[in-house]
Ligand code: FES
């Protein structure tokens with residue numbers, strides 16, 4: 531219903547279907563092709579042991595395994611012979627062996643053995659299990675699902691490479707207050723990062739003060755494009771009158787750098803210490819993978835506390851409690867499995883969301899024209915990404 535149609539009820543309103551070039555992630559879709567031009571997290575190293583792991587990434591069903599030499603492999607779930615799931619396969623020294631007729635595939639999909647074929651057969655040399663390059667990086671397994679001739683270097687990020695403590699990998703929706711998998715499209719979870727106005731409502735007045743007192747007031751916000759994405763700059767005043775600047779950043783296509791939302795107090799004011807990927811599992815499910823730089827106490831990494839609502843972890847809340855104390859997960863997932871852009875009424879506070887959608891569209895168009903999208907480097911000497919996200923008090927040493 532258009533704004534101003536005050537004489538109409540909801541009867542007969544438009545019911546456009548969702549979908550579109552920013553939300554679909556499968557092979558051959560516009561956003562799917564953009565997302566496939568970057569290394570993406572597909573699992574945690576610690577989860578890949580002596581049994582194959584089923585993973586769904588960008589709408590593809592895959593099997594992650596570790597061979598006896600310690601290498602990780604990511605292959606199509608269904609065996610190239612007659613389709614049995616390699617979830618039931620057996621990792622061996624040189625690869626994964628299908629349970630049905632014993633075909634053995636290495637981490638690059640080469641077929642090394644077909645035990646039911648005659649010894650002189652060379653048929654195995656003609657078979658290749660679909661596979662993707664993957665590596666381990668700070669406890670994450672990352673994979674590249676795009677065209678091999680466009681494969682970028684695996685980047686490093688200043689906030690992860692530099693600083694005290696240790697880096698840990700996490701595969702839950704840290705900081706979004708949800709469980710492991712968010713039951714909605716990736717884009718609506720990613721847009722949340724460029725939507726700082728909701729902090730002063732959802733996380734402050736509606737649900738009680740979910741973040742620190744310094745974060746509760748409504749900020750003055752500007753958004754800027756950066757070399758690799760965009761950022762929002764949020765200006766507030768502390769109770770003692772000092773200016774407080776918070777910078778939140780996104781890197782194309784799906785990386786978030788969100789500084790600690792508990793700015794001030796114990797956490798102080800400092801550079802962001804976590805990087806997160808909004809990984810599309812498929813069009814209607816998303817998983818957040820993170821790298822966090824954390825302190826060490828008694829030889830153990832100390833992770834930041836999980837979001838608690840009324841003293842309970844999010845997953846233990848009743849539906850009534852979710853209604854009383856909604857957080858990011860409730861706000862984002864309830865937009866629908868795929869938020870329908872044609873039904874929205876975007877306002878001035880959505881300028882960051884609008885900029886982000888436009889930026890993603892430009893990147894998609896560039897990939898269509900055969901260009902490399904933002905932030906892709908093929909030069910191993912140019913693998914370090916510098917970032918600006920953090921919570922700063924302006925008299926502090928760093929602006
Ligand atoms: S189906 Fe895998 S070896 Fe036959």
Ligand SMILES: [Fe+2]
Pocket residue numbers: 722728729733858
């Ligand atoms: Fe939020």
